[in-house]
Amino acid sequence: MANGRKTEIFFIVDGARLEAQACLLAPSLKQHLAAHQRTVAYVREDYRAALDPLTLDILMASDVELRDIPGTNGGHAPWAAPYPHGNKILAAACPRDCDISVFLDTDTILAAPVDFEAELGEAHIAACVSDYAASVGSDADWAAFYETFGLEPTTDRVRYNGGRRIVSYPYFNAGVVVFRERTDDGHPTQIGSDWLAAAIYFEREVQRDYARSNIDQFTLPILGYLRGAPVKALSQHMNFNIQGFGDADAIRQKIVHYHRLGVLWAHRTHGRQALERLVELHGTDAPEAFLDAFGAHAKRKRMKHHIEALRQTMVASGLAATAPRTAANP
Numbered sequence: 001m002a003n004g005r006k007t008e009i010f011f012i013v014d015g016a017r018l019e020a021q022a023c024l025l026a027p028s029l030k031q032h033l034a035a036h037q038r039t040v041a042y043v044r045e046d047y048r049a050a051l052d053p054l055t056l057d058i059l060m061a062s063d064v065e066l067r068d069i070p071g072t073n074g075g076h077a078p079w080a081a082p083y084p085h086g087n088k089i090l091a092a093a094c095p096r097d098c099d100i101s102v103f104l105d106t107d108t109i110l111a112a113p114v115d116f117e118a119e120l121g122e123a124h125i126a127a128c129v130s131d132y133a134a135s136v137g138s139d140a141d142w143a144a145f146y147e148t149f150g151l152e153p154t155t156d157r158v159r160y161n162g163g164r165r166i167v168s169y170p171y172f173n174a175g176v177v178v179f180r181e182r183t184d185d186g187h188p189t190q191i192g193s194d195w196l197a198a199a200i201y202f203e204r205e206v207q208r209d210y211a212r213s214n215i216d217q218f219t220l221p222i223l224g225y226l227r228g229a230p231v232k233a234l235s236q237h238m239n240f241n242i243q244g245f246g247d248a249d250a251i252r253q254k255i256v257h258y259h260r261l262g263v264l265w266a267h268r269t270h271g272r273q274a275l276e277r278l279v280e281l282h283g284t285d286a287p288e289a290f291l292d293a294f295g296a297h298a299k300r301k302r303m304k305h306h307i308e309a310l311r312q313t314m315v316a317s318g319l320a321a322t323a324p325r326t327a328a329n330p
Helices: 016-032 053-061 086-092 116-120 139-148 191-205 212-226 261-266 270-282 286-298 300-316
Strands: 007-012 037-044 064-069 100-104 108-110 125-129 172-180 232-234 255-257
Touching: 007 016, 007 086, 007 116, 016 037, 016 053, 016 064, 016 108, 016 261, 016 270, 016 286, 037 086, 053 064, 053 270, 053 286, 064 086, 086 100, 086 172, 086 191, 086 212, 100 116, 108 270, 116 172, 125 212, 139 191, 139 212, 172 191, 172 212, 172 232, 172 255, 191 212, 261 270, 261 300, 270 286, 270 300, 286 300
Parallel strands: 007 037, 007 100, 037 064, 125 232
Antiparallel strands: 100 172, 108 255, 125 172
């Protein structure tokens, strides 16, 4: 991976819950990314001033660049109604000087190094098949979605990873999306802006009832067919849902998707490692600083066994509490 193509991994920081998650995601990225992989956090223009100082410290210490999502200073444009999930698509449409972009939901943890270029391969877009069929829509719904875009409904099908493992029209979890920013000869692919255009068109033109929060996931496979390059299905280790599949030690887990902080703290390995990375980055007082900043979202009671285990390890190692490392106290 040392000489891989320039890659930017990006996520969203918008609201205290996502800030708390970002304070766990960013240190994991710093630990595992290679020299050609860098990280960007996108924030709404109308939220930047509200970011907690701890979030800013953690992002800076993790070498994460903070960028505004253009056109988000109040209101919900370009959406017809408020659509927070759409911030990922707005960010995807922003220009980035890289060969490959990777969107991560903020409630993920990088558990190991990832060669995103190899995972993408020759494809233009790649994501993991959804785990479950909740709110996915019927075959008739999908046929209508495709017809709205002037497409023949695809004959391709996928099988969900969990539950009854239903076979469905292609449907992917948009919590991890890898896509090519430019071709081998340097031409921009415009995948991010095309995804945004497809999502806006879907919202405006689709007449059937659908789960509004899933516009991003409905349009991702359609985007692939509009571009003549279907979305590549990644292996489950690239978006491993510990809420649904628990430990599953037999399955590689490179990107962990926990959905709720209580689920992360319940995990015997990933919860502990997330706090360890935070302590390594920000000092032994970091868990308390995290609770002070994000107590309403942090699930304190579910964290306590990890905090106590860390404390015992530090005591056994003779480590005194250290001050958090910040811009003023590097």
